[in-house]
Each structure stands twice: as C-alpha cells, then as structure tokens.
Amino acid sequence: MNTNNSGGNDGFSGQNVDQNEIAKFEALANRWWDPNSEFKPLHEINPLRLNYIDERAPLPGRKVLDVGCGGGLLSEGMAQRGAHVTGIDLGEAPLSVAKLHGLESGVKVDYRRIAVEALAEEPEHAGQYDVVTCLEMLEHVPNPASIIQACAKLLKPGGDLFVSTINRNPKSFLFAIVGAEYVLNLLPKGTHEWRKFIRPSEMADFLRHAHFEVADLTGMTYNPLTKIYKLGRDVDVNYMMHARLDGRS
Numbered sequence: 001m002n003t004n005n006s007g008g009n010d011g012f013s014g015q016n017v018d019q020n021e022i023a024k025f026e027a028l029a030n031r032w033w034d035p036n037s038e039f040k041p042l043h044e045i046n047p048l049r050l051n052y053i054d055e056r057a058p059l060p061g062r063k064v065l066d067v068g069c070g071g072g073l074l075s076e077g078m079a080q081r082g083a084h085v086t087g088i089d090l091g092e093a094p095l096s097v098a099k100l101h102g103l104e105s106g107v108k109v110d111y112r113r114i115a116v117e118a119l120a121e122e123p124e125h126a127g128q129y130d131v132v133t134c135l136e137m138l139e140h141v142p143n144p145a146s147i148i149q150a151c152a153k154l155l156k157p158g159g160d161l162f163v164s165t166i167n168r169n170p171k172s173f174l175f176a177i178v179g180a181e182y183v184l185n186l187l188p189k190g191t192h193e194w195r196k197f198i199r200p201s202e203m204a205d206f207l208r209h210a211h212f213e214v215a216d217l218t219g220m221t222y223n224p225l226t227k228i229y230k231l232g233r234d235v236d237v238n239y240m241m242h243a244r245l246d247g248r249s
C-alpha cells in the first residue's frame with residue numbers, strides 16, 4: 001500500500017491516508033452545512049446523486065455505508081430516504097460537524113472515525129452492507145484501489161457500490177482546477193491535485209479486480225451560465241459509477 005504523507009500521531013499513520021488532504025477538510029469543516037460556503041457544489045449536487053443512488057438501489061430499509069462521509073450531507077440525505085446509514089471518515093472536525101448536525105436535524109446516522117480498510121477487518125461489519133457509497137473521496141487518497149477492495153469486503157454478495165470522482169485529461173485540468181478553483185472560485189485553491197484524478201477506465205479496472213461488475217457510468221456537468229449541475233453522458237470531468245459485487249463472492 002502506498003502510504004504517501006501518511007505520517008502523524010493520530011493513530012492513522014501507516015494507513016491509506018494523506019494527512020494533507022484530511023487537514024484541508026478539517027480547516028473548512030465548520031462551514032460544511034452552509035449552502036453558500038466552499039461546500040456549495042456538494043450541496044447543489046446532493047439531490048442529483050441521491051436520486052441516482054435511490055433509483056438504482058432503492059434506499060428505504062437498506063443498510064448503507066458512506067465512506068469519506070465528511071460533514072454528513074449524503075449520509076443524512078440517504079437516512080432521510082429511509083436507509084440505515086453508517087458514515088465513516090478520518091477527519092475529526094467533519095465528523096464532529098456531522099454528529100452535531102444530526103442532533104439538530106434529528107436524522108439518525110451512526111458516525112465513526114475509522115479507515116474503511118480497518119472497518120472491513122471487523123467481522124461484525126464485513127459482508128454486512130447492501131449499499132456502499134464513496135463519493136468525491138477517491139481523488140483524495142494515495143491508493144484508491146485499496147478503498148475499492150475494502151468496500152467489496154464490506155458489501156453483501158450482489159451489493160451495490162456507488163463511486164464518484166473526477167476524470168484525468170486536459171479538459172478536467174481546465175474545468176475542475178483552473179475553472180472551478182481559479183476562475184469561478186467554486187472551490188478553494190488547492191482543493192484538487194490533477195494527478196490524483198482517476199480515469200473511468202482505471203476505475204473500472206479497480207472495480208473488476210475487486211470482483212465488481214460495472215452497471216453504469218454517468219457524467220455530471222456544470223453550466224457556469226445557468227449555474228446548474230446535470231447528470232448526463234459527458235464523463236470528461238465529473239462522473240459517477242454504479243457497480244455491483246459479484247453475487248457469488
């Protein structure tokens with residue numbers, strides 16, 4: 001496992017984590033639920049991705065794990081739609097914000113500070129989840145394939161995995177970094193590193209190696225004139241994937 005920048009004395013050294021990435025989200029965490037903050041794009045895409053997940057793997061009554069849940073935007077949304085949600089992250093401040101927000105909203109989510117690889121080693125969690133989500137997180141870790149493998153261990157046979165990230169090509173450099181961080185100021189400068197973006201073909205390889213079958217690939221686009229996000233065929237920049245774990249594993 002690549003453990004770049006994984007030093008630190010918080011009990012997570014040696015794990016698949018980049019402490020610089022965790023620090024970026026720790027510093028902004030108190031604004032997570034402000035829809036006009038640095039998290040505005042996540043607020044705006046949340047209904048789109050919730051609908052996408054719920055349509056492909058209906059959420060009511062399902063046992064769901066949200067990996068890299070941050071302040072809990074997606075976790076709470078899925079719980080509001082009737083799922084039993086556990087949210088995990090390695091950031092302390094985002095999890096505190098998520099827990100506090102849950103107390104205020106009354107939406108019940110079980111939050112834990114643990115790496116997905118470590119959760120997958122706990123016998124009471126391995127093979128227990130109907131659905132695992134890992135959105136906007138894989139481009140922030142040193143070894144995304146290891147995260148996908150852990151997700152596979154946590155799902156029931158035939159379970160559904162949803163991932164989202166950013167494609168790696170010249171257009172994504174222009175739109176996701178130059179455009180979003182430097183021109184439109186949608187995200188703080190330095191939010192993303194282009195080399196950590198993941199091509200859909202690379203994601204599909206990670207998934208196949210972990211015994212998933214890719215069920216769908218959908219793009220997410222932003223129109224700076226209308227300021228509207230949409231799902232569609234264009235996967236050049238942001239995209240989501242739905243994969244199903246082999247029913248025999």
Ligand SMILES: C[S@@+](CC[C@H](N)C(=O)[O-])C[C@H]1O[C@@H](n2cnc3c(N)ncnc32)[C@H](O)[C@@H]1O
Pocket residue numbers: 016017018021022025042067068069070071073074088089090091094114115116134135136137140141
């Ligand atoms: C862009 S936020 C996405 C939050 C949430 N998934 C969403 O889409 O609303 C990225 C999150 O990934 C978390 N993260 C980064 N590396 C992680 C790791 N190795 N394990 C767990 N969480 C991680 C960060 O702390 C942060 O909360």
